[in-house]
Amino acid sequence: MYRKLLFLFGTLIIISCNNGKSNDTGTVWIGGEVINPKTDFIVLYKDNCIIDTVKLNSRNFFLYETQDLHEGLYAFQHNEFQLFYVEPGDSLMLRVNTVDFDESLTYTGIGADKNNFLMELFLLNESETMQVPKWYALPPEVFQSKLDSLKDIRERFYTEFVSKYDPSKGFKQVARACIDYDYFSKKEMYTSANAANSERSDPANFPHDFYDYRNKIDFGSEDLRSYYPYYRFLNRYFDNLAYQGYKDEERMYMNKYSFQHCERKFNIIDSLVTNDSLKNNLLRSCIRHYLINGKDAQNEQQMVQLFLKMNTNKSHHKEINKLAEATIKLTPGNLIPNVLLVSTDNTVKDLQSTIKRPTVLYFWSSQSIKHYRDIHAKAAELKEKYPEYDFIGINTDTHFKKWRDIVRKSGYNPSTEFQLENIEEAEHKLVLSFMNKSMILDKNGIILEGNTNLFGSNMEALLLGYLN
Numbered sequence: 001m002y003r004k005l006l007f008l009f010g011t012l013i014i015i016s017c018n019n020g021k022s023n024d025t026g027t028v029w030i031g032g033e034v035i036n037p038k039t040d041f042i043v044l045y046k047d048n049c050i051i052d053t054v055k056l057n058s059r060n061f062f063l064y065e066t067q068d069l070h071e072g073l074y075a076f077q078h079n080e081f082q083l084f085y086v087e088p089g090d091s092l093m094l095r096v097n098t099v100d101f102d103e104s105l106t107y108t109g110i111g112a113d114k115n116n117f118l119m120e121l122f123l124l125n126e127s128e129t130m131q132v133p134k135w136y137a138l139p140p141e142v143f144q145s146k147l148d149s150l151k152d153i154r155e156r157f158y159t160e161f162v163s164k165y166d167p168s169k170g171f172k173q174v175a176r177a178c179i180d181y182d183y184f185s186k187k188e189m190y191t192s193a194n195a196a197n198s199e200r201s202d203p204a205n206f207p208h209d210f211y212d213y214r215n216k217i218d219f220g221s222e223d224l225r226s227y228y229p230y231y232r233f234l235n236r237y238f239d240n241l242a243y244q245g246y247k248d249e250e251r252m253y254m255n256k257y258s259f260q261h262c263e264r265k266f267n268i269i270d271s272l273v274t275n276d277s278l279k280n281n282l283l284r285s286c287i288r289h290y291l292i293n294g295k296d297a298q299n300e301q302q303m304v305q306l307f308l309k310m311n312t313n314k315s316h317h318k319e320i321n322k323l324a325e326a327t328i329k330l331t332p333g334n335l336i337p338n339v340l341l342v343s344t345d346n347t348v349k350d351l352q353s354t355i356k357r358p359t360v361l362y363f364w365s366s367q368s369i370k371h372y373r374d375i376h377a378k379a380a381e382l383k384e385k386y387p388e389y390d391f392i393g394i395n396t397d398t399h400f401k402k403w404r405d406i407v408r409k410s411g412y413n414p415s416t417e418f419q420l421e422n423i424e425e426a427e428h429k430l431v432l433s434f435m436n437k438s439m440i441l442d443k444n445g446i447i448l449e450g451n452t453n454l455f456g457s458n459m460e461a462l463l464l465g466y467l468n
Contacts, residue, residue, distance in 0.1 A: 026088030031063035035097040035104070038079040045075035047226045047277065071170050073227055083228065085114050085171055114171055117161050121178050124154065132186055136193040140206040143190055147183065154179045173223060181229040184213050188236035195243050195254060220274030225281070234282060238268050257293035262286060262303060270310045280313040287320055291327040292433050293451055300328050326431050330450035336361075336441055337429040340421035341394065344404050344414040348421055355445040358466065359390045362438040362454050366397050366406055371435055376412060378454050386463050395419040396432060440466060 034042070037060050044051045044064075051074075054062045071087035079098055086092070090111030097104035107115050128150065135143050158175060161167070167175070187210065194200035217237070224230040239256055242264040246254060255261060265286055273279040287307045294300045304324045308317055329337060338352045362379055364372040379391040393416060395403045400419060407417045420426040430439075431451070440449040440462060448466050452459065 026069070027065065027067050028069050028086060028088060029063070029065050029091045030086070030094075031061065031092070032094035032096070034060050034062070034078055035095070036099050038098055041078075043077040045077065046072075048075075048281065071168065072223060073174060075226075083118075085118060085174055086111060087168060087170070113161075113165050114167060117157075117175065118178065120157065121154065121175070121182075124150075125182055132189075133193070136190055140190075140200065140210060144187075144207055144210055147186055151179065151183045170223070174227065177224050177227060178229050180213075181233040185229065185233040185236055187211070187213075188233065188240055191240050192236065192243065195240070195246075219272045220278060222275060225275055225278040231278075231281070234273075234278075235285065238265050238272075238282070241265075241268050257290055259290075259296070259299040259303065262290040263306065266303075266306055266310060276312060280311050280316055283307055283311045284313070284316045284320065288323065291320070291323055292431055294327055295331055295450075297328045297331045300324055300331070322428075323431070326428055327450075329429075330431060330439075330447060332447050332450065334447050334450075336439070336445045336447055339426040339429055341418035342400065342421050343418055344407055346400065349418070352445045354392065354418070355390075355441055355443065357390050357443050358388055359392060359441045359443075359445075360438055360454070360463070361392050361394060361441070362436075363394050363396055363432055365395065366399075366402055368435070372406070373410075375436065375454060376410070382454070382459070382463065385460070386467070388467055389463065391416060393417050396423060396427070398423060442466070 034056060037056055041053045041055050042062060043053050052064075054064050056062050069086065069088050073083055073085055076082045076084060080101060082101070090109075092107060092109045092111050092115070094108075095104070095106050105119065107119075132147075132150075135146055138146070158179060161175075162172065191201070199205060214237070217234075218224075219234070221230060239261075242256075242261050243254060245264050256265075266283060269279060269282045269286065273282060284307075287303060290303055291300055294303075301324070304320060307320055311317065311320075336351060336355070338350050341349050341351055341354065343349060360379070360382070362375055364375050366372065376393060379393065383389065383391050393412065395418070397403050397419065403419050406412075407414055426432070433451075436453045436455050438449075438452050438454040438459075439447065440452060442448055449462060452462060
């Protein structure tokens with residue numbers, strides 16, 4: 001449920017998703033150790049398509065060999081999804097602890113320098129995630145100046161790396177994309193953050209070169225189509241293009257999950273993106289966010305039909321139809337799906353029978369100690385303010401005794417704590433798509449809010465509004 005994009009590398013591959021053969025030759029060895037593994041295997045991808053799985057041995061090591069490999073970006077998944085770059089002749093070893101991928105990940109061997117460099121860029125970006133949004137209130141020229149200073153650090157880092165290691169043309173393209181598209185993406189975020197501010201959204205107040213990069217965007221890069229910095233930038237840029245269609249009086253109420261916004265964004269993607277795979281993935285991402293946040297069944301059905309018309313990937317069609325079937329049942333006015341729960345005394349109950357009063361459902365996992373402590377504290381705070389509601393915590397793990405021990409040792413009320421009996425079924429029916437998801441129900445189990453955030457700024461307004 002929680003995925004961070006890191007520049008791990010792992011392991012590779014014989015064929016790409018379209019079964020195309022490469023002219024590149026050279027044996028590649030990739031191996032390593034996974035500390036605190038979550039499963040006994042890793043999964044390998046190329047452009048979002050599964051290529052192979054590699055088993056961990058009894059000591060949690062793995063080893064993979066291939067002699068036919070196309071240079072480029074691939075992905076590794078072990079609980080989290082990671083990107084890495086590999087080319088013929090590489091011989092890589094990694095060591096990573098799943099408890100903290102960022103700090104524990106280390107690379108050695110031939111080809112490690114490339115991935116260490118990408119990881120450094122990633123860590124630079126991560127360190128700025130809290131800093132840059134504080135600059136959104138600055139005038140455009142000041143914001144650009146600060147952003148340029150961050151980009152200069154990367155440019156010097158890049159120049160030193162290229163001078164020392166003389167990497168391939170393909171790798172330099174990826175490294176440049178990481179630097180440039182992250183920079184462009186931050187500008188798009190500034191734009192969207194200030195779209196409703198007449199002063200900071202007026203083009204006359206912007207430096208003349210602020211948006212120069214928009215004139216040379218590649219809307220169909222085959223090599224970068226699954227690369228997160230590029231993909232993320234396009235998503236944000238298309239959101240801003242869709243915002244341009246809003247009337248001035250609508251800008252104060254802009255909602256990127258609204259039917260109108262999603263429809264505009266669909267049409268923009270369909271008209272601009274020239275790579276079919278990239279277009280399909282962008283459309284898929286857009287409609288997934290829309291459906292998960294949807295509140296009107298008729299609009300959801302209409303959006304699905306538009307998606308099926310524009311997207312040509314049949315597996316995406318199957319996935320979205322299944323998702324829509326679930327999200328439509330979670331729109332306001334429907335009875336909550338009656339999934340099975342397990343109580344702390346190991347008794348199976350159905351969800352609907354636990355609803356006696358207006359109720360807030362929230363979800364947690366023992367895999368994130370900070371999160372489950374924070375979300376229980378937030379539930380307790382809201383319970384004190386709004387005693388008319390029951391707050392029910394639902395655990396999404398599979399280990400019963402571990403969950404029950406946490407409930408008991410943490411002092412949580414066992415009468416309002418449950419574990420999902422069938423995780424896979426419940427995750428689908430309740431669309432458990434993000435960490436802080438919560439649901440608001442009336443005393444009869446009728447859905448009032450099928451997808452809200454316990455930490456959201458509007459949560460208390462929702463709770464008070466439904467009481468009144």
